[in-house]
Amino acid sequence: MFKKTLLSVLILFVLLSTSHSEDGYELWLRYKKCDQPQLLASYRNHFSGIFLAGNHPSIDAAFSEMVHGLSGIMDKNIPLLKSPQEGAILIGTVTELFPHLQKLSPSFKRPVVPQKKEGYVVVRIPYKQHGLTIITSTSPVGVLYGSFHLLRLLQSQTPVEKLAANESPALDLRMLNHWDNLTRHVERGYAGIALWNWHTLPDYKDPRYTDYARANASLGINAVTVTNVNANALVLTKPYLEKLQALADIFRPYGIRLFLTARFSAPIELDKFKTADPLDEGVKAWWKRKTDEIYQYIPDFGGFLVKANSEGQPGPQNYKRNHADGANMLADAVAPHGGNIVWRAFVYNPESDDRFKQAYEEFKPLDGQFRNNVLVQVKNGPIDFQPREPFSPLFGAISKTPLIMEFQITQEYLGQATHLVYQAPMFKEVLNAETFSNGKPATVLNVIEQRLRPDALTGIAGVANIGNDRNWTGHLFGQANWYAFGRLAWNPNLSSESIAEEWIRQTFNNHPVTVQTVQKMMMGSHESLVRYMTPLGLAHIMGNGHHYGPLPWGNTLGRPDWNPVYYHRADSFGIGFNRTATGTNALAQYAPEVRKQWEDSNSCDEKYLLWFHHVSWQHKMKSGKTLWQELTDHYYQGVNDMRKMKVEWSGLVKKIDPERFNHVSMLLGIQEKEAVWWRNACLLYFQTFSKMPIPAHYEQPDQTLEYYKSLRFPYAPGN
Numbered sequence: 001m002f003k004k005t006l007l008s009v010l011i012l013f014v015l016l017s018t019s020h021s022e023d024g025y026e027l028w029l030r031y032k033k034c035d036q037p038q039l040l041a042s043y044r045n046h047f048s049g050i051f052l053a054g055n056h057p058s059i060d061a062a063f064s065e066m067v068h069g070l071s072g073i074m075d076k077n078i079p080l081l082k083s084p085q086e087g088a089i090l091i092g093t094v095t096e097l098f099p100h101l102q103k104l105s106p107s108f109k110r111p112v113v114p115q116k117k118e119g120y121v122v123v124r125i126p127y128k129q130h131g132l133t134i135i136t137s138t139s140p141v142g143v144l145y146g147s148f149h150l151l152r153l154l155q156s157q158t159p160v161e162k163l164a165a166n167e168s169p170a171l172d173l174r175m176l177n178h179w180d181n182l183t184r185h186v187e188r189g190y191a192g193i194a195l196w197n198w199h200t201l202p203d204y205k206d207p208r209y210t211d212y213a214r215a216n217a218s219l220g221i222n223a224v225t226v227t228n229v230n231a232n233a234l235v236l237t238k239p240y241l242e243k244l245q246a247l248a249d250i251f252r253p254y255g256i257r258l259f260l261t262a263r264f265s266a267p268i269e270l271d272k273f274k275t276a277d278p279l280d281e282g283v284k285a286w287w288k289r290k291t292d293e294i295y296q297y298i299p300d301f302g303g304f305l306v307k308a309n310s311e312g313q314p315g316p317q318n319y320k321r322n323h324a325d326g327a328n329m330l331a332d333a334v335a336p337h338g339g340n341i342v343w344r345a346f347v348y349n350p351e352s353d354d355r356f357k358q359a360y361e362e363f364k365p366l367d368g369q370f371r372n373n374v375l376v377q378v379k380n381g382p383i384d385f386q387p388r389e390p391f392s393p394l395f396g397a398i399s400k401t402p403l404i405m406e407f408q409i410t411q412e413y414l415g416q417a418t419h420l421v422y423q424a425p426m427f428k429e430v431l432n433a434e435t436f437s438n439g440k441p442a443t444v445l446n447v448i449e450q451r452l453r454p455d456a457l458t459g460i461a462g463v464a465n466i467g468n469d470r471n472w473t474g475h476l477f478g479q480a481n482w483y484a485f486g487r488l489a490w491n492p493n494l495s496s497e498s499i500a501e502e503w504i505r506q507t508f509n510n511h512p513v514t515v516q517t518v519q520k521m522m523m524g525s526h527e528s529l530v531r532y533m534t535p536l537g538l539a540h541i542m543g544n545g546h547h548y549g550p551l552p553w554g555n556t557l558g559r560p561d562w563n564p565v566y567y568h569r570a571d572s573f574g575i576g577f578n579r580t581a582t583g584t585n586a587l588a589q590y591a592p593e594v595r596k597q598w599e600d601s602n603s604c605d606e607k608y609l610l611w612f613h614h615v616s617w618q619h620k621m622k623s624g625k626t627l628w629q630e631l632t633d634h635y636y637q638g639v640n641d642m643r644k645m646k647v648e649w650s651g652l653v654k655k656i657d658p659e660r661f662n663h664v665s666m667l668l669g670i671q672e673k674e675a676v677w678w679r680n681a682c683l684l685y686f687q688t689f690s691k692m693p694i695p696a697h698y699e700q701p702d703q704t705l706e707y708y709k710s711l712r713f714p715y716a717p718g719n
């Protein structure tokens with residue numbers, strides 16, 4: 001009897017421990033045993049141990065990752081070597097590593113490493129039978145990045161003779177912005193609550209904080225803000241600084257610097273000041289003191305990220321000052337410590353005739369007035385992370401202030417955490433857009449990559465999609481967007497396809513059927529979502545507040561520019577927002593070359609058509625169809641795409657572990673239903689203006705417009 005119980009306890013234990021193995025927690029750092037016997041044998045032959053040159057927390061992190069990774073991939077123990085020998089992987093900064101190489105053979109040359117501090121090389125050099133593998137850099141963090149690179153190559157089953165890398169990051173700041181509140185509620189978060197357990201910090205250091213840092217370092221993400229831009233001043237007080245210090249200490253070996261979101265009115269809220277006027281001497285002194293205090297806790301503190309005078313946040317305009325006054329005051333406080341201010345350009349107020357134009361109107365006149373350590377962070381599009389937006393005109397118009405790109409990884413407007421949408425193609429569409437900044441050809445990427453002054457930083461930020469869900473991102477495929485953001489921040493010239501492939505090989509397996517099928521699903525997914533949500537340049541027609549589901553009829557909110565009808569402007573004539581010279585003339589904010597591409601409704605790229613034009617329902621599209629027909633086709637095709645995606649995924653039943661297979665299958669089911677919902681609700685509503693039929697050969701909506709209008713979601717997440 002006792003034996004039996006023991007046995008079942010044992011079985012249960014084994015089941016429990018294996019049942020957690022593919023729940024997505026390990027992200028792309030799974031390090032499963034190589035399933036190609038020949039390759040496995042070759043790896044085992046060529047990697048006999050690790051030799052560490054030098055002693056630094058980042059080198060230690062590299063070592064433990066290598067041990068974890070290699071022992072998993074090769075399914076054998078990896079010793080730490082006392083001295084280098086053939087088959088050794090040598091890791092260390094070039095200064096510390098080279099003497100050991102020379103000891104082995106004076107003929108070895110000093111490895112040539114990239115100049116950039118975070119750059120690294122991975123090289124194999126001949127030595128006796130099995131050679132040596134060198135991972136080196138000028139800096140310890142570069143060595144860590146190089147180690148992750150080698151592990152990525154091994155997880156993707158790269159043959160030994162192809163193991164090589166020579167990499168430097170394109171941008172300096174590769175940053176995640178968490179919109180996490182101190183309550184742990186995540187604004188626009190769909191993956192549980194915030195990772196940061198403020199209540200148990202600083203004493204309880206959840207091992208998950210380290211896993212988070214590892215994942216970021218594996219991509220080269222080197223900066224994070226852990227609190228919401230809709231900021232709470234309390235985060236600047238001593239108890240929170242102690243908690244933040246604990247996080248910063250955990251992140252530091254992984255090359256990650258902490259930034260904080262600053263509430264502009266903090267002096268009033270924390271110290272009973274009468275004003276937060278940025279030109280007030282007392283206010284300036286307060287921020288200097290506060291900043292000095294922060295640096296005592298976090299010596300490598302990055303600086304502040306600020307949302308000011310936007311959506312109810314306080315800011316310099318409350319005191320009749322402008323954004324430069326506000327940013328510069330904070331910039332002066334962090335400057336002595338080498339800190340930066342990241343000031344967001346996401347502003348809009350109801351006085352303007354077009355929300356599209358607001359950020360430009362407020363920021364263009366201030367170009368040249370910001371301190372050297374201010375960076376202005378601009379959302380990719382002029383409105384707000386819609387499924388498709390043209391690039392923000394600020395990228396072509398600001399020439400004296402460093403601009404940081406802000407992408408939204410969390411899928412506030414992209415089906416939240418139940419839709420599979422791979423964002424790399426969307427990110428790249430924006431980065432590759434031609435701005436004609438200063439009259440010369442220059443893509444958005446060229447603009448953000450350009451170093452305006454030797455001491456100025458360049459950068460990119462992504463609003464994180466991470467929470468405390470076991471798989472981090474809610475939807476397993478949300479991980480691919482975290483991954484893609486990080487990889488593109490490091491190297492924006494990587495193709496979406498290759499990033500998807502890397503991610504699939506590491507996350508699932510290297511089977512060609514898995515790689516090809518999943519890659520195809522991912523590559524088409526963003527365009528499909530645009531089709532079933534906002535085709536042909538529609539935007540901002542989602543539910544109020546929670547932004548879940550379609551609400552193109554929405555017309556009840558206090559401000560016109562919060563209402564969907566403001567954006568699509570459907571009427572009996574047609575649909576779309578006239579932003580040409582006969583409308584709000586927002587197009588004038590672009591360079592003439594760009595404007596020309598879009599100002600004529602007959603030649604305008606149709607994916608932006610309704611962004612810039614109010615065209616008739618009969619408008620003749622390039623296909624020869626009327627606008628109404630084309631719109632209908634897009635919505636129907638979006639749903640069909642989804643159905644195909646479901647079939648493709650179901651073909652992988654034998655290739656993917658049941659836990660993750662079922663997770664994705666069920667979510668694809670939700671996504672299909674919601675695609676139908678978007679299609680039906682939007683077409684039935686727009687039809688009340690167009691008075692044109694949905695072609696009879698299409699499946700007809702199975703619900704009425706009244707039904708869709710009656711739906712309510714009071715507790716939709718992330719609001």
Ligand code: GCW
Nearest residue numbers: 179187188229230307346384
């Ligand atoms: O897209 C909107 C979101 C807000 C967010 C804001 C911003 C943090 O709906 O939740 O607030 O953008 O970017 O500041």
